[in-house]
Amino acid sequence: MILSGSYAQEQENGRPLGHTNQNKFRQMKDLLATPNESRTASGAPGYAYTQQKVDYIMDIRLDEVNNQIFGEEKITYHNNSKDHLEYLWVQLDQNMRAKNSKTPDINTEIFNAAFNGPQSFTSSNLKDRFDGGFNIEYVKNDDGSNLSHTINQTMMRINLPKPLAPDAEFKFQIKWWYNINDINVDGGRSGLETFPDGNNNYTIAQFYPRLCVYDNVEGWQNMQFWGRSEFALEFGDFEVKITVPADHILEATGDLQNPKDVLTKEQQKRFNEAKKSFQDPVFIVTQEEAEQAEKGRTTKTKTWHFKANQVRDFAFASSRKYIWDAMAVNINGREVMAISLYPKEGNPLWEEHSTRVVANTLEEYSKLTFDYPYSKAVSVHSERQGMEYPMICFNHGRPNPDGTYDERTKRGMIGVITHEVGHNFFPMIVNSDERQWTWMDEGLNSFVETLAELDYDPNFFTGNLPKDIVPYMGGDQSYISPIMSHGDYVHQFGPNAYTKPAAGLYMLRQTIMGPELFDYAFRTYSQRWMFKHPTPADFFRTMEDASAMDLDWFWRGWFYTTDYTDIGVKEVKQYYLTDKPTEKAMKLAELYNMNLDAFKDKLVYYAEAENGIVPSDAKKVEDFAFLKAYLESLSDQERSKLLKAPKHFYQVTYEKPGGLVMPIIVELTYEDGTKERKMYPAQIWRYNENEVTKVYKTNKAITSIVIDPDLETADVDTSNNSWPKKIEESEFDKFKDKVRG
Secondary structure, three states: OOOOOOOOOEEEEEEEEOOOOOOOOOHHOOOOOOOOOOOOOOOOOOOOOOOOOEEEEEEEEHHHHHHHEEEEEEEEEOOOOOEEEEEEEEOOHHHHOOOOOHHOOOHOOOOOOHHHHHHHHOOOHHOOOOOOOOEEEEEEEEEOEEEEEEEEEEEEEEEEEEEEOOOOEEEEEEEHHHHEEOOOOOOOOOOOOOOOOOEEEEEEEEOOOOOOEEEEEOOOOOOOOOOOOOOOOOOEEEEEEEEEEEEEEEEEEEEEEEEHHOOOOOHHHHHHOOOOOOOOEEEEEOHHHHHOOOOOOOOOOOEEEEEEEEOOOEOOOOOOOOEEEEEEEOOOOOEEEEEEEEEEEHHHHHHHHHHHHHHHHHHHHHHHHOOOOOOOEEEEEEOEEEEEEOOEEEEEEOOOOOOOOOOHHHHHHHHHHHHHHHOOOOOOOOOOOOOOOHHHHHHHHHHHHHHHHHHHHOOOOOOOOHHHHHHOOOOOOHHHHOOOOOOOOOOHHHHHHHHHHHHHHHHHHHHHHHHHHHHHHHHHHHHHHHOOOOOOHHHHHHHHHOOOOOHHHHHHHHHHHOOOOOOOEEEEEEEEEEEOOOOHHHHHHHHOOOOOHHHHOOOOEEEEEEEOOOOHHHHHHHHHHHHHHHHOOOOOHHHHHHOOOOOOEEEEEEEOOOOOOOEEEEEEEEEOOEEEEEEEEEHHOOOOEEEEEEEEEEEEEEEEEEEOOOOOHHHHOHOEEEEOOOOOOOOOHHHHHHHHH
16 A cells, blocks of 8 residues: 655646645544543553453473473453453464464465475375364363353353453363474474484473453454464463473573472572672583483473463473573662573574673663563573563574584574563563554564664664665565554565564654654653553554654654655755856856846846756746845845855755655765755655755855765665766866856
8 A cells, every 4th residue: 555645736827826635744633543531642541441360370291202282271360341241262372283274274375396396296185284283171160160162263262151240350271282393394483393312492382272352442352363463462470380301491481489399409509699690691501411411311200380470471491401591680770680591502602692682682671661570581592483472582593513603693693582582571561462563562672672782782783774674665565565554464574564663763763853852752652551552552642742743744654654765856056146246247147148237236146057057037037036035035234244145055956756754864065075964854845745945055165965874764765865966077067167267
């Protein structure tokens, strides 16, 4: 979809009477929901804002022999809304990999035996699919009686015996199991990775039936999970016991309740040392110890017990291959642990960077949003993953088998850890609807990630700057969607949901608003919506409310359209003013057939057209009018100072072939080599979206004019950004040089 303005002009006496267009500066009342008592016009939660709470008590068992996971959960649903609920909706995300899943059926296919090889001729019917869906053994009431329920693909409706009243709670139980997918074979956001030595690395998430969000904007957020757009979840308290092989090291969301039962005395001692180390990570399990552990197997088990309050999800990782290191991070006087788990295959890269990157991410995000409220953040290495959960995330970035790695691998690993740890802030705490508005977690997170990465390494290539989005925005419009699109229905998911919103926010901070105004407004949004469910309107409104800046033009253009930035120099005219008709002026007047008699007591000028064409009679009248109006505007006192008037006047016409309105950033270079920078707000286009003019008065000749010299506005065509253009000198240019002597 392209939304762009167009002019319908009428002429009278050579002047446009007016035009009709889409008005890029009109307010967004046609796009944003009407404010109400739950969501205010300022972008803050209203006095009637409510949200549900869901508590889980779970017993989980990991079967390493059969690669299966078993679970029993007790769920307490708190209805904090003002509504009577007839049913509850539960997410069954693993059903995306069930044998009867519809997910494979929505993808188009083409037959290419040469490309696909012999497997093109093998059967791909339902019997051959990996069966990874939930096996629901029972759904029961709290008293053990059967509870009516209906499964629709990745959603399960709990049919309540009677409507759940406001401020009431409902308790029920689910028992289930499923086959764990191999992420390198079957794909997936969680699962296992099998190493050549036969050991597995389990990174487990979306592993339990989870309640959907019910709010006062969407009602039930029960869109099906097709594999791309992520998860909308309620906050609650978790108590989880996870039974795994006794020689495994395990980390999870929450605080470990029984360290003496699962850790050796030496491991406990080392972890306590890590709590005091704020500069370098401390090894709780060394590489030598991990390598020794991976050689054995045990039939014994250990149960790890975790509790987590006010979190929206739960995930864990388990393997006997893990090296384990940790260090403390000072978050405004409070100790938070930065932790990494990784097999030896991740070294030396992971021990050099992972935990330090976790610490840097927590520090930088806390500065820009709010103090990180949880006790830890864990980075777990997995070959092909990049996925986030409260307090824990799974990240790729693996060196070559000999331990060597290139800069790209290192940069990718630092980037993914920063990004996934950063998701603790968006959306694990500022809990937007990922299923519907991907950009609200991925885009906002990618923006803050960019600032954190540049803090870790000022030369870091982030890929999220305005110049990085140019190829996408200037590409084939048939494959571009507005940011405000559901993630399942866009062609280029990455640029749409990650890069473009991140680049836009970077532009907003660095160029349009400035860091001081932006940072205050961004912190205000983050703190207003901690542990709540914001919508796009809440973000847009808060950024304006806390900064006193009208940004509707920016949201409308950057987020709701696929328009692009293209601003150029259309024309430069030079005006020279003198105190009397000099011989040089007389010669030029003769050349231009100008009558100077009427201006002998005033300043006299001559104009030079950039393209070397002598102005027409009509143009001369317009040019004289320009000078006459300037002179007549002066008082007698000002007229007496004309000898001190600038020697050079430049009338520059800027054009905007692109659909987006943006600030015009101009760099002027003078004949002595000095430079001057000027930025005109986007509102300069408010009366004319095609072209605008500015006049520069100076005693030094301008030798060049460059628009957006630092590539701040994602301009898709820089060939028109400079004056003079790099073209062969014209005959008129040669004449000017001769006249100037």
